Amino acid sequence: MNPDIIPDEPLQWKLVRNSVWLYFFTFLIAPAGYIIKLIVARELSVEDIGLFYSILWLIGIISTYNDLGLTEALQYYIPHYLIDKEYAKAKTVLVFTRLMQFLSGILISGILYLGSDWIALHYFKTDQASLLLKYFSIYFIIINLFQVIQSLFIATQKVKRSQGIDVIRMRTIVILTVVSAYWWLLTVYTFTQWRLMGIIAAILCSRRWLKKNFLRLFRDYPIERDKQLIQKQRSYGLRILIGAGAGALLWQINQQIALYAFWARAAWYRTNYLSFYTIVGTITGPIISYLFPLLNELYKKGESDKIKLLYRILFSWTILFWIIGWIGWYFFAEPVSVLLFGEQFRQSGILFQHYAPFIITIPLIGILFQDIASRGMVRQRVHILVAALIVNSIASIILWKLY
DSSP states (O other): OOOOSSOOOOHHHHHHHHHHHHHHHHHHHHHHHHHHHHHHHHHSOHHHHHHHHHHHHHHHHHHHHHTTTHHHHHHHHHHHHHHTTOHHHHHHHHHHHHHHHHHHHHHHHHHHHHTHHHHHHHTSOSTTHHHHHHHHHHHHHHHHHHHHHHHHHHHTTOHHHHHHHHHHHHHHHHHHHHHHHHTTOOOHHHHHHHHHHHHHHHHHHHHHHHHHHHHHHHHHSOOOOOHHHHHHHHHHHHHHHHHHHHHHHHHHHHHHHHHHHHHHHHHHHHHHHHHHHHHHHHHHHHHHHHHHHHHHHHHHHTOHHHHHHHHHHHHHHHHHHHHHHHHHHHHHHHHHHHHHHOGGGHHHHHHHHHHGGGTTHHHHHHHHHHHHHHTTOHHHHHHHHHHHHHHHHHHHHHHHHHO
């Protein structure tokens, strides 16, 4: 009997069940990050914290390009092969993705490890960064394995699994950080080790879930030697890489213009202004992130009635969110900014107050991008991002000169 990894279920039941799990886990994970930052801020120096998160930021940037766009390609194609009962193809693209990420991960980790002294001296300007970079070279390989496992659960809509391993990762870091702080053992080096331990714990716990859901896929089906299949993955991944580059520039261009044109104070204001997007994203993000695998399944199965029903639900929810968000942030963005960031950042709240009437764009853009992603329209996504980057850059420069 073939494994039924993506079973047919009523749309309303699937949407409600997975949404509940998504928000449940989101609100489990969010406090963990806050607790970690709170403890670290009390126990470590500003220089140590700055160095740690600077290296983590660098690793995050490299990770964006290290996976060669294959993680999202895996999330898009593997449900198609599972729905079509082409289990050998599903296994092939999974093994190919893991192999490519492992090879590129080994290469980049080797550069980080062997070049740690040089990078520490010339980029981070401190010898302390050398040992941290060695730890992060190991972290880099392990985080790649974690991302492949999580992507497999996301693609097959195993929400409890994909979010559950993230909870295990974050809670492990919290526990180890609290214990080490209590025993006066918390340093920037031990904190980095706890990040490693969190990912290792999540991977070990995921083994049982992988066996339960995918054992027959790994055990009973061969790897296909199909160049066209691999080429399809690589082509999709390459376009994802181009889109990721354009998206990163689009996200950063206004921050850099603010820094260049209006100096550091304006950039600080804008950084905290962007924190309001993070707050909104905590509300809208979980359900929007789930749309990609859900719509991917529905479009593949040609279930147009379910797609229409889903969009009626989504746009009703979006309009309600718009009305509440517009009113709420218009009146409360300024006091919330003072509460979170202090009186000196009141201007950040005033900036978001001006954005409040347009808050509908946050979920709307997310929904529409997930829709075209779920239909494999990766070239169109790149065109949209590049066009947005060009228009945004020109508009920002013109408005800067005028006002």
